[in-house]
Amino acid sequence: MNRLNYLGRLLKHIFTARHTLGFGVHSPYIFCFTRFVLYEKNPFYVYAEIERLRRELENDRRVLQVTDFGTGKNRQSSVASIARKSLNSSKYGQLLFRMVREAKPAVILELGTSLGISTAYMAMACTHAKCYTVEGCPQIASIASDNFLKFGLDNVRLRRMNIDEGLVPLLTEIERPDFVFIDANHTSDALLRYFEIIMSKVHNDMVIVIDDINWSDDMQEAWQQIKRHPNVINSLDIFGFGILFFNPERNKMHYKMIF
Numbered sequence: 001m002n003r004l005n006y007l008g009r010l011l012k013h014i015f016t017a018r019h020t021l022g023f024g025v026h027s028p029y030i031f032c033f034t035r036f037v038l039y040e041k042n043p044f045y046v047y048a049e050i051e052r053l054r055r056e057l058e059n060d061r062r063v064l065q066v067t068d069f070g071t072g073k074n075r076q077s078s079v080a081s082i083a084r085k086s087l088n089s090s091k092y093g094q095l096l097f098r099m100v101r102e103a104k105p106a107v108i109l110e111l112g113t114s115l116g117i118s119t120a121y122m123a124m125a126c127t128h129a130k131c132y133t134v135e136g137c138p139q140i141a142s143i144a145s146d147n148f149l150k151f152g153l154d155n156v157r158l159r160r161m162n163i164d165e166g167l168v169p170l171l172t173e174i175e176r177p178d179f180v181f182i183d184a185n186h187t188s189d190a191l192l193r194y195f196e197i198i199m200s201k202v203h204n205d206m207v208i209v210i211d212d213i214n215w216s217d218d219m220q221e222a223w224q225q226i227k228r229h230p231n232v233i234n235s236l237d238i239f240g241f242g243i244l245f246f247n248p249e250r251n252k253m254h255y256k257m258i259f
C-alpha cells in the first residue's frame, strides 16, 4: 500500500461522502440500515469478550511460519504482529456483528480468517448460523481454531485451504451462502475472481461485504467494476468496507458514507 495515495483516497472519501445519520438517503432500506445498523451505538456484551481476546493476541510473542499467498513463500511473524497489522479494527468487527444480527443468515461465508476475530464477531451474532471460514496458512488457522474453542463456537466450520483452489468445491457444498465477507488477498484480480464465483450463488437476500476496497487504486478499480454488476442493487462505500445488496424490489442506489 502506498501511504500517500491511501491518504489521498481517504481525503477524497471524506469530501465526497455523505455526513449523515441516514437523512437525505432516498432508499428506505438503506435509510433504516444506516440508522439502526451502521450507526447503532449499543455496546453488545460480546464486544468486550472479543476485544479481550484481541488484546491477548496483541501481546502473544509466539512466532509462526506464515504463508504468503502472493509469492507462495514462507516468512516468520509473531502472533502479536499479525494481530496488530492484519485484523479488522473493533469498529469494523462490531459492524459485522450488527450486520449479521440484522440479516439473520442461515449460512455465513468468510474468506480470510486470520486469527478468527472477525469470524467470532459474525459467528456470535447468530449462533444458529453455520459460519464457514477459510484460512490457507496452517499455523494461523490453528491459532484461530483454538480461539473458536475458547469462545465455545461450535457453529464455525474452519476450512484450511487455498481459496483459489477450494472456493468452487466449497460452494457446491454450501449451496446458499447468505452473508459473505471477503477479506483475503487484497488484489483486484483475486477479488474479482472470488466475487464472480460467489455470484453463481446470488439470491435476493444475500449480503456481501468486501474489506479494504480503498486499500489501493487496484482495489478501488475492482470495487467500481463490482458495483456495476447487473445483480448489484445497492452498494455502500464506507471506506473500510464495501457493502452490497441484491434485492431487485428496491431502487438501484449507490452511496458513499462516512463511518
Ligand SMILES: C[S@@+](CC[C@H](N)C(=O)[O-])C[C@H]1O[C@@H](n2cnc3c(N)ncnc32)[C@H](O)[C@@H]1O
Pocket: 067, 069, 086, 087, 088, 111, 112, 113, 114, 115, 116, 117, 118, 119, 134, 135, 136, 137, 140, 161, 162, 163, 164, 183, 184, 185
Ligand atoms: C486480512 S487477513 C483476515 C483478517 C480477518 N478477517 C479479521 O479481520 O480478523 C487475510 C487472511 O487471508 C489469508 N489468505 C490470503 N490469501 C489466501 C488464499 N488464497 N487462500 C487462503 N487464505 C488466504 C491470509 O493468510 C490472512 O490470514
